[in-house]
Amino acid sequence: MTAVDADWFDARIVAASSHLNSGELLHASLHTEDTDFVRFNHAQVRQAGTIAQTEIGLDLIEGTRHAQASVQLTGQSDADDARIAGVIERLRELRSQVPEDPHLITNDTPTSTHRISGGELPETEAVVASITERGAGQDLVGIYASGTVASGFASSRGQRNWFETSTFDFDWTRYLQADKAVKSAYAGFDWDNAVFDRKLAEAGVKFEALKRSPLQLDPGEYRTLLTPSALEQIMELLAYNAFGIRAQRSSQSSLLRLVTGEAALDERVRISEHTSAGVAPNFQEQGWLRPDEVVLVEDGQAAGSLVSPRSAKEFEVEPNGAAGHESPESLAMAGGTLADDDALAALDTGLWVGNLWYTNYSDLPGCRVTGMTRFATFWVEGGEIVAPVEVLRFDDTLYNLLGERLIDLTAEPELLVDNSTYEQRISASMTLPGALIDGMRFTL
Amino acid sequence: MLETLAPTDRLAAALEGLADDVDEATIRVVDEEAEWLTVRQGVVEPPRTTFDRGAMVTVWAGGGLGYAATADLGTEGLRAAIEAAAAWARATAGATVASLPPGLIHGGTYASPVQRPWSDLSVGDRLDLLRTADEGMAVDDRIVDRRATLGRRQVRSVLVSSAGGRIEQDFTFTYPTMAATAADGGDAHTRTYGRASFCGQGGIEVLDRFGYTTSARRIGDEAIILLTAPNCPTGTMDLLVAPDQMILQIHESIGHPLELDRILGDERNYAGTSFVTPDMFGSFQYGSDLLNVTFDPTVEGQLASYAFDDEGTPATKQYLIREGVLERPLGGATSQQRADMGGVANTRSCSWNRPPIDRMANLNVEPGESTLDDLIGGIEFGVFVHTNNSWSIDDSRNKFQFGCELGQVIRDGELAEVVRNPNYRGISRDFWRNLNGVGDASTFAVMGTPNCGKGELNQMIGTGHASPVCRFGRVEVFGADE
Numbered sequence: 063m064t065a066v067d068a069d070w071f072d073a074r075i076v077a078a079s080s081h082l083n084s085g086e087l088l089h090a091s092l093h094t095e096d097t098d099f100v101r102f103n104h105a106q107v108r109q110a111g112t113i114a115q116t117e118i119g120l121d122l123i124e125g126t127r128h129a130q131a132s133v134q135l136t137g138q139s140d141a142d143d144a145r146i147a148g149v150i151e152r153l154r155e156l157r158s159q160v161p162e163d164p165h166l167i168t169n170d171t172p173t174s175t176h177r178i179s180g181g182e183l184p185e186t187e188a189v190v191a192s193i194t195e196r197g198a199g200q201d202l203v204g205i206y207a208s209g210t211v212a213s214g215f216a217s218s219r220g221q222r223n224w225f226e227t228s229t230f231d232f233d234w235t236r237y238l239q240a241d242k243a244v245k246s247a248y249a250g251f252d253w254d255n256a257v258f259d260r261k262l263a264e265a266g267v268k269f270e271a272l273k274r275s276p277l278q279l280d281p282g283e284y285r286t287l288l289t290p291s292a293l294e295q296i297m298e299l300l301a302y303n304a305f306g307i308r309a310q311r312s313s314q315s316s317l318l319r320l321v322t323g324e325a326a327l328d329e330r331v332r333i334s335e336h337t338s339a340g341v342a343p344n345f346q347e348q349g350w351l352r353p354d355e356v357v358l359v360e361d362g363q364a365a366g367s368l369v370s371p372r373s374a375k376e377f378e379v380e381p382n383g384a385a386g387h388e389s390p391e392s393l394a395m396a397g398g399t400l401a402d403d404d405a406l407a408a409l410d411t412g413l414w415v416g417n418l419w420y421t422n423y424s425d426l427p428g429c430r431v432t433g434m435t436r437f438a439t440f441w442v443e444g445g446e447i448v449a450p451v452e453v454l455r456f457d458d459t460l461y462n463l464l465g466e467r468l469i470d471l472t473a474e475p476e477l478l479v480d481n482s483t484y485e486q487r488i489s490a491s492m493t494l495p496g497a498l499i500d501g502m503r504f505t506l
Numbered sequence: 507m508l509e510t511l512a513p514t515d516r517l518a519a520a521l522e523g524l525a526d527d528v529d530e531a532t533i534r535v536v537d538e539e540a541e542w543l544t545v546r547q548g549v550v551e552p553p554r555t556t557f558d559r560g561a562m563v564t565v566w567a568g569g570g571l572g573y574a575a576t577a578d579l580g581t582e583g584l585r586a587a588i589e590a591a592a593a594w595a596r597a598t599a600g601a602t603v604a605s606l607p608p609g610l611i612h613g614g615t616y617a618s619p620v621q622r623p624w625s626d627l628s629v630g631d632r633l634d635l636l637r638t639a640d641e642g643m644a645v646d647d648r649i650v651d652r653r654a655t656l657g658r659r660q661v662r663s664v665l666v667s668s669a670g671g672r673i674e675q676d677f678t679f680t681y682p683t684m685a686a687t688a689a690d691g692g693d694a695h696t697r698t699y700g701r702a703s704f705c706g707q708g709g710i711e712v713l714d715r716f717g718y719t720t721s722a723r724r725i726g727d728e729a730i731i732l733l734t735a736p737n738c739p740t741g742t743m744d745l746l747v748a749p750d751q752m753i754l755q756i757h758e759s760i761g762h763p764l765e766l767d768r769i770l771g772d773e774r775n776y777a778g779t780s781f782v783t784p785d786m787f788g789s790f791q792y793g794s795d796l797l798n799v800t801f802d803p804t805v806e807g808q809l810a811s812y813a814f815d816d817e818g819t820p821a822t823k824q825y826l827i828r829e830g831v832l833e834r835p836l837g838g839a840t841s842q843q844r845a846d847m848g849g850v851a852n853t854r855s856c857s858w859n860r861p862p863i864d865r866m867a868n869l870n871v872e873p874g875e876s877t878l879d880d881l882i883g884g885i886e887f888g889v890f891v892h893t894n895n896s897w898s899i900d901d902s903r904n905k906f907q908f909g910c911e912l913g914q915v916i917r918d919g920e921l922a923e924v925v926r927n928p929n930y931r932g933i934s935r936d937f938w939r940n941l942n943g944v945g946d947a948s949t950f951a952v953m954g955t956p957n958c959g960k961g962e963l964n965q966m967i968g969t970g971h972a973s974p975v976c977r978f979g980r981v982e983v984f985g986a987d988e
Contacts, residue, residue: 099963101772101962101963103603103770103771103772103774104603104771106601106602106603107571107598107601107602107603108602108603108604108772109571109573109861110571110572110573110594110597110598110602111572111573111574111575111590111591111594111861112573112574112575112590112591112594113574113575113859113963114575114576114577114578115560115575115577115859116577117558121552128552129552129553129554129555130552130553130554130555131554131555131556131557132554132555132556132557132558133556133557133558134557134558134559134560134577135577136577136578136579136580136583137577137578138578138580138583141580145557149555149557152555153555156553156555156629159628159629159630159633160550160552160553160629160633161550163549163550163551163552164549165549165551166552187597190597194601201771203771203772203774203775204775204962205775205776205962205963207963233775233962234775235774235775237771237774240779240902241779241900241901241902243774245775312650312651312687312689313650313651313687313689313694314651314687314694314696318689318692318694319692322691322692324691324692325692419778419900419901420897420898420899420900420901421898422896422897422898422907422909423895423896423909424896424907424909424927424929424986425927425986426694426895426896427692427693427694427695428986430986432896432898432907433898434898434899434900434901434905436778436900436901453900453901453902453904453905455898455900455905455907455931457907482964483962483963483964484959484964484965484966485859485966505907505931506905506907506931506933
């Protein structure tokens with residue numbers, strides 16, 4: 063339980079609202095976290111510590127003029143009230159120097175929400191002991207992060223939204239040598255050593271297979287099974303600029319040709335922003351609630367866009383709870399008919415790709431993507447793992463991978479929790495199947 | 507600054523009365539104020555300001571090391587953070603890969619050179635700059651999106667140690683960008699003002715380094731040209747690389763593989779490892795003998811210039827690669843101790859809420875002796891590539907592929923037609939060994955990459971890169987329709 067909770071946030075907004083002039087509206091978003099982190103290398107601790115941070119975002123509005131600020135708070139009420147009051151004064155002065163904003167809209171039907179999830183987090187020291195004991199003698203590297211993360215929204219009109227979760231993430235890799243390794247993750251609310259042992263054992267099976275002599279494959283097209291984790295790297299690239307209406311209307315979306323109807327994906331491809339199935343807050347930073355699901359691709363065709371309030375005004379469409387960046391935070395892709403247990407047999411002979419890495423575009427309008435295989439990638443023959451494969455560069459279009467050459471998707475999509483911690487611990491996820499592809503193009 | 511940084515006496519007071527088992531404790535306070543302005547499609551977006559302030563406390567005790575980050579800079583808040591960090595140090599004693607205290611006893615200061623402070627221009631004047639740039643890119647109805655932005659940050663850091671050291675550094679950063687997207691049906695091309703690389707330390711004068719106020723029309727025109735330009739030719743050919751692409755080539759295929767913490771394995775779960783091993787330093791032929799690469803935090807106005815890193819190590823210019831031979835890694839004092847080898851002062855943190863790790867700072871290719879005409883004239887058939895727009899490399903930093911916004915064919919030693927979608931791929935060592943021409947000082951440009959991601963917990967930090975135009979032989983080049 064973080065010291066900064068919904069009541070504390072409410073008190074700050076009540077105090078801040080007392081500094082508003084008649085006709086002014088204040089929107090405030092909040093991120094707070096109290097995080098323990100332990101970084102490992104060679105199953106020893108590299109860095110360990112605690113981070114307590116609370117950032118408030120302020121948008122001071124009068125008519126259609128506004129100015130925004132983000133402010134780091136101390137958690138000390140009096141000091142923070144004074145700091146917020148000072149920033150409001152600064153924003154008022156700044157606002158006077160900017161023109162009206164034709165793309166500003168505010169939520170006229172404010173709805174308050176409150177959601178707290180998570181259990182009693184494990185003691186970090188106990189988890190560290192569990193990791194170092196089990197990892198002794200292994201080349202284990204990774205990061206454990208644990209604590210409470212909360213997001214909030216409040217307006218001087220009285221809207222209050224709060225989303226708080228207490229979770230741990232352990233993301234680690236066991237190395238054999240050089241770049242030969244198996245990556246694993248364990249995230250949740252209650253640490254269970256039995257679950258951890260099972261995950262170690264699952265990774266151990268692939269680790270043993272890594273000991274075989276690696277193959278160096280020539281560039282070419284190979285029948286390929288992408289695991290959900292591998293597909294995640296492609297979807298993360300798309301998430302950046304493919305699905306937002308601003309990117310689509312300004313021809314900067316990598317799915318431009320899907321949007322224009324010049325290209326299509328396989329008709330079994332269905333992609334949505336599925337907030338109710340993810341771990342992200344059900345409201346965005348300006349207090350707009352998110353529907354349970356926004357369908358983005360249906361039957362392999364463009365079916366919708368993520369629309370922030372600002373874009374809604376610009377393009378004269380309805381907003382649908384997207385943040386300003388218009389990237390999915392709970393992207394979900396429907397599964398196919400391929401049972402997980404049958405996947406290797408269905409691959410028969412080809413590449414099993416556990417992870418991809420460093421994806422980017424070779425041709426953005428054509429949605430041609432390049433990237434590398436990483437960690438455990440195996441050559442499979444007759445449905446059996448034969449040998450690990452030296453890293454390969456792929457370079458292919460999404461319209462091939464999830465279009466013409468898609469054989470099937472695995473039946474049970476996997477929830478992949480985003481463990482990113484740029485600036486703060488992120489609450490986001492993807493739910494993805496694996497993909498069996500008849501001829502993925504590798505170039506180097 | 508929003509408020510005055512925690513005064514010296516408060517930091518010193520917090521470090522008094524440390525427990526007997528504490529070998530050393532440091533407090534690194536970072537106080538940042540930033541402003542981000544945007545004009546897009548003629549519309550002024552709401553100005554955004556940032557006020558960020560906090561401290562990272564580091565404690566070394568009994569062979570352990572602990573961190574605690576807090577935004578509460580009151581005496582009690584700092585003491586609570588010291589206790590938390592000390593508890594981590596005790597908990598990790600004997601189980602850490604690095605725990606020697608820095609023994610920070612010296613002092614020093616640094617301040618970014620600022621010729622024309624941003625306070626000389628009102629917010630309205632700054633927005634007018636952006637309006638002019640935005641309007642200037644509207645050269646054709648096929649320009650479907652335009653954006654001009656201006657970011658500026660003032661960052662002050664104070665590092666104080668219980669051993670008596672105190673270092674104060676004040677940074678002023680300026681980040682100008684502009685971009686125009688031209689589209690025709692399902693095809694689109696974006697041309698930018700050096701993507702985000704035309705940034706640096708300094709004030710208004712940073713805009714003049716690459717002609718911000720005179721570039722808008724050219725950017726719009728080039729976006730339109732790309733719409734109808736032929737695709738980049740495919741084949742193995744000579745490649746001439748402009749500085750605003752060289753910076754990514756340096757960053758990804760020299761900078762990251764030379765980071766000593768990657769070589770030591772810290773980043774293998776996230777950012778990756780390195781094909782470079784410790785035994786290579788002193789003998790490995792990284793590139794041709796034309797290749798000279800320096801770590802140089804002394805370049806005035808470059809993005810990652812400083813006098814001390816975040817462990818307090820004084821920063822000086824060092825050769826990493828000299829005449830093609832690998833000499834030293836990018837490793838700060840902690841990594842140097844772990845690896846028992848030399849390095850540079852590059853232990854850096856993105857802010858107060860992250861512990862420092864090995865990062866690139868200013869990593870530069872030194873100028874050679876060829877004029878631009880010499881470089882072009884030596885190419886029978888090749889492509890001159892400008893401005894990075896795509897980057898990808900394996901986790902050992904070997905197999906790379908880069909894409910650029912604009913290419914220009916070189917035929918029989920003469921510049922010819924503009925081509926779109928220029929991409930190239932290769933393997934780091936082979937690529938640098940094929941360096942066969944290095945531009946002189948007249949082709950040299952000082953830039954930066956403002957968003958380099960690395961570390962667990964993740965950190966985004968600015969790195970500086972400078973380079974002349976460089977020529978490479980036998981490169982695999984291709985376009986979008988390869």
